[in-house]
Amino acid sequence: MTILVIAEHDNASIKGATLNTVTAAQAIGGDIHVLVAGAGAQGAADAAAKIAGVSKVLLADSAAYGHQLAENLGLLIAELGKGYSHVLAPATTNGKNYLPRAAALLDVAQISEISKVVSADTFERPIYAGNAIATVQSSDSIKVITVRPTAFDAAAATGGSAAVEAVGAAHDAGKSSFVGEELAKSDRPELAGAKIVVSGGRGMGNGDNFKILYSLADKLGAAVGASRAAVDAGFVPNDMQVGQTGKVVAPQLYVAVGISGAIQHLAGMKDSKVIVAINKDEEAPIFSVADYGLVGDLFDAVPAIEKLV
Amino acid sequence: MKVLVAVKRVVDYNVKVRVKADKTGVELANVKMALNPFCEIAVEEAVRLKEKGVATEIVVVTVGATNAQEQLRTALALGADRAILVEADGAEPLAVAKLLKAIADQEQPGLIIVGKQAIDDDNNQTGQMLAALGGYGQGTFASVVKVEGGKAQVTREVDGGLQTVELALPAVVTTDLRLNEPRYASLPNIMKAKKKPLDIKSPADFGVDVSPRLKTLKVEPPAERKAGIKVKTVEELVEKLKNEAKVI
Ligand SMILES: Cc1cc2nc3c(=O)[nH]c(=O)nc-3n(C[C@H](O)[C@H](O)[C@H](O)COP(=O)(O)OP(=O)(O)OC[C@H]3O[C@@H](n4cnc5c(N)ncnc54)[C@H](O)[C@@H]3O)c2cc1C
Ligand SMILES: Nc1ncnc2c1ncn2[C@@H]1O[C@H](COP(=O)(O)O)[C@@H](O)[C@H]1O
Numbered sequence: 001m002t003i004l005v006i007a008e009h010d011n012a013s014i015k016g017a018t019l020n021t022v023t024a025a026q027a028i029g030g031d032i033h034v035l036v037a038g039a040g041a042q043g044a045a046d047a048a049a050k051i052a053g054v055s056k057v058l059l060a061d062s063a064a065y066g067h068q069l070a071e072n073l074g075l076l077i078a079e080l081g082k083g084y085s086h087v088l089a090p091a092t093t094n095g096k097n098y099l100p101r102a103a104a105l106l107d108v109a110q111i112s113e114i115s116k117v118v119s120a121d122t123f124e125r126p127i128y129a130g131n132a133i134a135t136v137q138s139s140d141s142i143k144v145i146t147v148r149p150t151a152f153d154a155a156a157a158t159g160g161s162a163a164v165e166a167v168g169a170a171h172d173a174g175k176s177s178f179v180g181e182e183l184a185k186s187d188r189p190e191l192a193g194a195k196i197v198v199s200g201g202r203g204m205g206n207g208d209n210f211k212i213l214y215s216l217a218d219k220l221g222a223a224v225g226a227s228r229a230a231v232d233a234g235f236v237p238n239d240m241q242v243g244q245t246g247k248v249v250a251p252q253l254y255v256a257v258g259i260s261g262a263i264q265h266l267a268g269m270k271d272s273k274v275i276v277a278i279n280k281d282e283e284a285p286i287f288s289v290a291d292y293g294l295v296g297d298l299f300d301a302v303p304a305i306e307k308l309v
Numbered sequence: 310m311k312v313l314v315a316v317k318r319v320v321d322y323n324v325k326v327r328v329k330a331d332k333t334g335v336e337l338a339n340v341k342m343a344l345n346p347f348c349e350i351a352v353e354e355a356v357r358l359k360e361k362g363v364a365t366e367i368v369v370v371t372v373g374a375t376n377a378q379e380q381l382r383t384a385l386a387l388g389a390d391r392a393i394l395v396e397a398d399g400a401e402p403l404a405v406a407k408l409l410k411a412i413a414d415q416e417q418p419g420l421i422i423v424g425k426q427a428i429d430d431d432n433n434q435t436g437q438m439l440a441a442l443g444g445y446g447q448g449t450f451a452s453v454v455k456v457e458g459g460k461a462q463v464t465r466e467v468d469g470g471l472q473t474v475e476l477a478l479p480a481v482v483t484t485d486l487r488l489n490e491p492r493y494a495s496l497p498n499i500m501k502a503k504k505k506p507l508d509i510k511s512p513a514d515f516g517v518d519v520s521p522r523l524k525t526l527k528v529e530p531p532a533e534r535k536a537g538i539k540v541k542t543v544e545e546l547v548e549k550l551k552n553e554a555k556v557i
Contacts, residue, residue, distance in 0.1 A: 100434035104441035109522035175446035179473040291537035
């Protein structure tokens with residue numbers, strides 16, 4: 001059995017989600033190869049070669065892969081995937097974009113966002129916003145899988161010394177082109193890997209009020225997240241949304257501020273180690289998952305917490 | 310330009326589903342069913358394209374059991390012109406994508422709009438698979454769609470923020486939450502929808518094999534969190550976080 005892991009990277013370095021995906025591959029068992037598809041991605045490939053447990057890195061370096069366009073990556077992964085028993089990608093927006101495309105080209109199912117490996121062909125995955133866990137068995141010859149990063153520990157980023165092999169194939173489907181991007185810039189840790197996450201909801205009232213969360217977050221070294229309602233209302237950008245259809249986080253500490261705790265929000269944070277809820281409504285459902293609940297006005301509580309930590 | 314929209318009948322998003330005692334699935338008896346929220350957004354986007362004069366006809370398709378006609382009628386009431394039900398219960402995304410591809414070959418739409426995710430199985434793959442099978446470009450997780458000059462510009466919600474891509478038509482768009490706010494169907498439109506055409510087909514009509522690739526061995530409830538406590542003051546909270554939970 002040889003497993004192909006598709007790396008999440010920014011050409012220069014490997015993103016954390018790749019390391020969790022390698023751990024999922026280790027749980028399946030077998031040789032692990034990592035594909036770095038990008039443009040000017042030697043740096044990322046070198047970093048992938050150092051991941052503990054990886055035996056080979058494939059570097060597909062072409063302008064066609066520069067912006068991770070799914071049309072092009074789908075063709076590449078479908079071509080390379082034929083030689084593997086499993087193809088794994090992290091369940092990031094990138095992985096979710098290209099991997100089903102590769103699966104369809106290989107004429108196999110995709111098993112989305114697995115949270116556990118039971119055996120080489122059987123996996124657990126959350127369904128219905130995490131209100132049920134399904135155990136599914138695949139009968140396909142190649143198992144194509146996205147991995148929920150928070151459900152697996154990160155593999156060690158160093159200690160390996162895999163060979164990097166260049167892959168010639170430059171697939172340009174000619175169906176899509178990159179126009180531009182607006183990436184959020186922040187000095188705070190990324191939501192996905194942060195040890196502490198402070199999230200605000202509709203109760204924040206407006207975008208300006210998020211200042212008190214940023215200030216607390218900076219004191220704690222935390223990332224800042226949000227509920228859908230806060231994003232929809234324009235308080236904060238979309239990449240901060242935590243939930244069933246946003247980001248899934250599982251930090252050591254999650255602080256939900258002015259968030260009611262709809263099932264769609266809980267789906268994105270209820271695997272956090274410790275949950276704190278601050279809400280003025282003592283009946284708010286968020287308290288049912290909170291280890292520590294504080295009933296009160298967030299505009300008093302948040303600055304007061306900041307003074308004490 | 311014709312627009313094809315794929316929709317799915319799912320448990321209403323307000324329902325907190327419960328796992329069946331025999332672990333074969335979730336309890337669906339007497340549970341409120343609805344149009345998947347992302348599909349509602351897909352229908353709305355198509356209707357807006359028609360209102361702008363970009364789309365000329367909206368064909369809505371579902372793959373499901375007989376009762377999925379209810380959701381097709383909802384889509385017709387929201388503004389779709391015609392509906393197709395492919396009768397197959399529980400088809401997996403790959404099979405649905407193959408059926409949609411076959412329908413697209415017949416209908417020749419300029420744009421295909423689907424939801425980013427069905428909130429029952431949370432798969433997030435059907436649109437991408439359809440795009441692959443049809444050789445179309447894909448604009449997934451769309452928050453803005455502009456159709457102009459034979460191309461679509463799609464702004465996508467990605468992990469880092471927003472990305473804009475340009476796609477040759479026909480293309481597949483999958484909707485994210487902020488693409489639009491769906492309207493409610495008016496009573497007259499609900500009445501009119503009853504008379505709109507609804508074709509019923511079978512997978513065999515398209516020569517598509519819908520046999521499953523995955524077998525669900527069991528469905529279980531998630532691990533319960535142990536009950537927490539309410540703290541009275543901010544001081545108590547911070548003390549607990551420092552000394553009991555040891556997370557700060
Ligand atoms: C298809 C679909 C997908 C969805 N996906 C997501 C998702 O990924 N993530 C997500 O979060 N939601 C998602 N939702 C939306 C979800 O159903 C809820 O609407 C949303 O989570 C509510 O956000 P909220 O808790 O911030 O707002 P509300 O429910 O309005 O809660 C605001 C809370 O703030 C409290 N509050 C107000 N003022 C104060 C104050 N001064 N001090 C203290 N507390 C205060 C109130 O008591 C209340 O509990 C989705 C919905 C659908 C239909
Ligand atoms: N059975 C189905 N019939 C029609 N469209 C579907 C079906 N299943 C999924 N889709 C479409 O694909 C989208 C994504 O679904 P999924 O890939 O299952 O998460 C949905 O929002 C629908 O637009």
